[in-house]
Amino acid sequence: MKNPKDAPARTRRAAQFVTAAVLGLSLAGGLAVAGAAAPASAASTSSSTLRVEADTAFSTFNPFLAYFNGDLNVIGNIYPALTTINEQGQPAPYLATSWSVSANKLTWTFKIRSGLKWSDGTPITAQDAAWTFNLIMHNSTAATANGALVANFASVTAPNATTLVITTKQPEANMLYVSNPITGIPIVPEHIWAKDVSNLGNFKNMTFPIVGYGPWIATGYVPNQYATLTANKNFFMGAPKFHTLIIQYFTNGDAAVAALRSGQIDEIDDLTATQYEALKSDKDIQLVPSVSNSWTAIELNPGAQTQSGKHFGNGNPALQNPLVREAIELAVNKQELVSKVWDGLAVAGSGYLPPAYPQWQWTPPASESLSYDPAKADQLLNEAGYKMGPNGVRIDPKTHQPLVLRLGIHSDETSDAEMAPYLQEWLKAVGIGVDVQSMSFNELNAELPKGDWDILSDAWSTGPDPTYLLSIQTCGDLPSNSQSAGNTDAFFCNPSYDKLFNQQATEFSTSQRVATVDQMQQILYHNAVDVVLYYPDNLSAVRTDDAKNFFYGTPAAQGFYPQQNLFINWSTATPVASASDSSSAALWVVLAIVVVALLAGGGILVRRRSTAAERE
Amino acid sequence: MTYLGRKIAAALVSFALLLVVGFVIFSLMPSDPVAALTRGRPTSAKQMAFLIKQLGLNQPVWERFGHFVANTLQGNLGYSWQFQAPVSTLIMQRLWPTLLLMGSSTIVSIALGMWLGIRSGWRPGSLLDRTSTGTAITLWSVPTFWLGIILLVVFASGLGPIPAIFPAGGMSTPGTAGGLTPAHILDVARHLVLPCLTLVLVIFAQYQMIMRSSMIDEQGNAYLLTARAKGLRDDDVRRKHVVPNALLPSVTLIFLQVGTMVSGAITVETVYSWPGLGYLTYQALQIPDLPLLEGTFLVFSASVIVFNLIADVLYRYLDPRVRRS
Numbered sequence: 001m002k003n004p005k006d007a008p009a010r011t012r013r014a015a016q017f018v019t020a021a022v023l024g025l026s027l028a029g030g031l032a033v034a035g036a037a038a039p040a041s042a043a044s045t046s047s048s049t050l051r052v053e054a055d056t057a058f059s060t061f062n063p064f065l066a067y068f069n070g071d072l073n074v075i076g077n078i079y080p081a082l083t084t085i086n087e088q089g090q091p092a093p094y095l096a097t098s099w100s101v102s103a104n105k106l107t108w109t110f111k112i113r114s115g116l117k118w119s120d121g122t123p124i125t126a127q128d129a130a131w132t133f134n135l136i137m138h139n140s141t142a143a144t145a146n147g148a149l150v151a152n153f154a155s156v157t158a159p160n161a162t163t164l165v166i167t168t169k170q171p172e173a174n175m176l177y178v179s180n181p182i183t184g185i186p187i188v189p190e191h192i193w194a195k196d197v198s199n200l201g202n203f204k205n206m207t208f209p210i211v212g213y214g215p216w217i218a219t220g221y222v223p224n225q226y227a228t229l230t231a232n233k234n235f236f237m238g239a240p241k242f243h244t245l246i247i248q249y250f251t252n253g254d255a256a257v258a259a260l261r262s263g264q265i266d267e268i269d270d271l272t273a274t275q276y277e278a279l280k281s282d283k284d285i286q287l288v289p290s291v292s293n294s295w296t297a298i299e300l301n302p303g304a305q306t307q308s309g310k311h312f313g314n315g316n317p318a319l320q321n322p323l324v325r326e327a328i329e330l331a332v333n334k335q336e337l338v339s340k341v342w343d344g345l346a347v348a349g350s351g352y353l354p355p356a357y358p359q360w361q362w363t364p365p366a367s368e369s370l371s372y373d374p375a376k377a378d379q380l381l382n383e384a385g386y387k388m389g390p391n392g393v394r395i396d397p398k399t400h401q402p403l404v405l406r407l408g409i410h411s412d413e414t415s416d417a418e419m420a421p422y423l424q425e426w427l428k429a430v431g432i433g434v435d436v437q438s439m440s441f442n443e444l445n446a447e448l449p450k451g452d453w454d455i456l457s458d459a460w461s462t463g464p465d466p467t468y469l470l471s472i473q474t475c476g477d478l479p480s481n482s483q484s485a486g487n488t489d490a491f492f493c494n495p496s497y498d499k500l501f502n503q504q505a506t507e508f509s510t511s512q513r514v515a516t517v518d519q520m521q522q523i524l525y526h527n528a529v530d531v532v533l534y535y536p537d538n539l540s541a542v543r544t545d546d547a548k549n550f551f552y553g554t555p556a557a558q559g560f561y562p563q564q565n566l567f568i569n570w571s572t573a574t575p576v577a578s579a580s581d582s583s584s585a586a587l588w589v590v591l592a593i594v595v596v597a598l599l600a601g602g603g604i605l606v607r608r609r610s611t612a613a614e615r616e
Numbered sequence: 617m618t619y620l621g622r623k624i625a626a627a628l629v630s631f632a633l634l635l636v637v638g639f640v641i642f643s644l645m646p647s648d649p650v651a652a653l654t655r656g657r658p659t660s661a662k663q664m665a666f667l668i669k670q671l672g673l674n675q676p677v678w679e680r681f682g683h684f685v686a687n688t689l690q691g692n693l694g695y696s697w698q699f700q701a702p703v704s705t706l707i708m709q710r711l712w713p714t715l716l717l718m719g720s721s722t723i724v725s726i727a728l729g730m731w732l733g734i735r736s737g738w739r740p741g742s743l744l745d746r747t748s749t750g751t752a753i754t755l756w757s758v759p760t761f762w763l764g765i766i767l768l769v770v771f772a773s774g775l776g777p778i779p780a781i782f783p784a785g786g787m788s789t790p791g792t793a794g795g796l797t798p799a800h801i802l803d804v805a806r807h808l809v810l811p812c813l814t815l816v817l818v819i820f821a822q823y824q825m826i827m828r829s830s831m832i833d834e835q836g837n838a839y840l841l842t843a844r845a846k847g848l849r850d851d852d853v854r855r856k857h858v859v860p861n862a863l864l865p866s867v868t869l870i871f872l873q874v875g876t877m878v879s880g881a882i883t884v885e886t887v888y889s890w891p892g893l894g895y896l897t898y899q900a901l902q903i904p905d906l907p908l909l910e911g912t913f914l915v916f917s918a919s920v921i922v923f924n925l926i927a928d929v930l931y932r933y934l935d936p937r938v939r940r941s
Contacts, residue, residue, distance in 0.1 A: 051790060051791075057899065059698070059699045059700065059701070060700060060701075065700055067653060067654075067657065067698070140666050143662075143663060143666070144663070144667070145657075147659075147660060147662065147663045147666075148657075148658040148659050148660040148663055149658060151660045151662070201700070202701075204701070222787075222788070222790075222794070223709050223710075223891065224709065224710065224891035225786050225787060225788070225790070225889075225891055226786065226790040228791065244791065246790040246791055248785075248786060248790050249786075249889065250784075250785050250786075250889045251785070251886045251887075251888075251889040251895055252886055252887060252889070254765060254768070254769075254887075255768060255772075255784050255785040255887060255888065255889055256784070256785070257773070258768050258769060258772045258773035258784040258785075259772070259773075259783070259784035259785060261773040261780070262772060262773045262774060262780030262784060263780075264783055264784055265784075440646075441652075442645070442646055442647060442648070442903075442904065445648055445651055445652065445655075446646040446647070460656065461656060468657075468658040471658075487659070487661070487664075590781060612851060
């Protein structure tokens, strides 16, 4: 007999199940429809979008305070500069159409382009440039980022709207590198910034769109995620080919590579050799190695000293002998480091200035070269009096101790960890023991000024003007006393080098300046205080189905492109018409299936619970 | 003193100790922030001197500690050296993404862990118990960043037949509008799936194991016999009598976890580029950015103290035995 209580219960359960099923199907259907619509809106290409990876996190778009490359790359594209750096790495006209120097070399006169307007319609004049420079010269907060670049300026004036006059205290040959996009001082609109001077230290400059002038206009920023730039159609050098530029920050390289692979981003930089190799199999991705603007070296402690010549620190005295240092350089096989540590994606080290800017690059003539020659290293060490001891380690003639040197490497740098065993092996082969000490970047930097080290791993990069990189090897950068840091790279001090350094700063003829800088590099090379191991390539990748003409120049002998400049890359990149990807449609189908399954499962559970009493 | 009064006094003592410990620990780190901040950039000696003065590095340690305590008590958490912004602003900016990620993963892992713990603790040794416990422990022992990268590679860039379903990083798709629109909410949800999944998989085991062992403990009690004799179904005995009693250890654990939620998950945020407080701490360690480190340390520790206090108070209401004592 049918239990009278069952009928309403069964109806209730049936109703529950039907409701759940209807809800589930409509939700799934809705999701599928939304999914079908989503790809269309994401790829809405009436306006093309270039998506690139940010170099670093973003912090501020205030050009007087910004340090991070992520910020500088944006600032360099939204504010103008006096000159720009062209594809050959040389200064070229930008806001300044031409320039001349007075006979006594102390006065520069720039002709400023007329007819340009800030993005709010106000004309750009020489007065904006004068105001910017004067602010940095006289306001210590404004000097935070770029004060050193105007340290030699005596006065900056704008006699009229199209003339800018800069007088310097000493002749300054590298004036044309002071105001460049990204690497130099950007010019800001006086009428916008004058009111923010009193609170300059706290001003983030994040009211969008930012009033400026350049190939791009900053129109948005989502904190800690991405910045949005829109092309400036009125840019006098030609509007960028893409309409929108999105610079997205990824906290780790592998995520950026995953994003590149799946098409969420179009271009990434700073790949490791491993990531580079892994991307080779993808036919839609073009890999671009470009010559380096940086070097990695080992620095050998020539004896830490203060400016007055007082010695301090416990660096091994053996390294004070240039023969020993040269022997160490001869013992190292730089080419093998390039192939083993960088898979060939680097250039073996020689001259002090890296190959990114060909005019400054110097390579030693074959007769002077210190390339791999362990036999010669043995010979030099014997000459210096370090006879081979019983365990294959040489003995110091003065202290009678085995010659064992400490090698400090960065614990947070994988290439350091990879190269250390090679160095250890090669130095052991010529009778020098090596004690590898791994420490963090901060710790190593804190150890350097104490002078308590023998060999340290070292890396530097340079912009188009080599002045700063050359300056860190001058006697002037030595610390004033043993407690302060000074700016010195490796306690190198050579009066001839310093004389040449001061000379090149005043040489206005490029060929003369190059010749002097070459002589300086020769001195550094033979003193072997910084043994440059290699210049690691900048490794980039771009999706060829989204953008073409991103990179410029023709690859040289080893297949390496010339040094790239984002100011140019972002403007010349051209959209490629392509089909919208169907991967997001797949997502919605998957989601729809998951939702239906969950609801069906939920429905079954509901049913089982309400009938549980009958089962028990 | 009342129970509440005693607990609050203890919390304040903890906080005072925090101020000292936090300052001392971070001051002991090798640091040359001026060199770290200006490395690679042309910097004159004059600029360096100005920076040293601006960052307060020329003051003796005692003076800096005094400023630190005075500022903290006034709610000023200091000024970040590398971001050149107030620490409290930086924390507030990243607070919502952190709470979203940690909140969703905590809720899901609590629900999942406790559900599994109840079921597996009720019938220990059953198939469900063995498989779920084994899976949970295995996932618990897997390094979080490793699991995160595996999921990222498989689902965000695609592997073999599996297409790239989820985004490879960030909290929302660049170029899309923000706000509380359904499209944006769905977008953020889509970005949230992988980081949340990673976190859930590696932490749900703790809720499951605690719940499971409390359930097993409760099963030996006499009141179960009474409940069954009354005619209650097995499921009802479990749901109405055993689970409420077995909940207490789990409640303590939940509050401990919720207290640490604010500190974010450094490894997950780093793998998925999630703009949270965990990654901020990592960025602070780079320089090291002492004001930022001290500020974040204070906020995270204070959060743990506050939630422990709430747990203590709540325990009194949940467990009548504590009330009577």
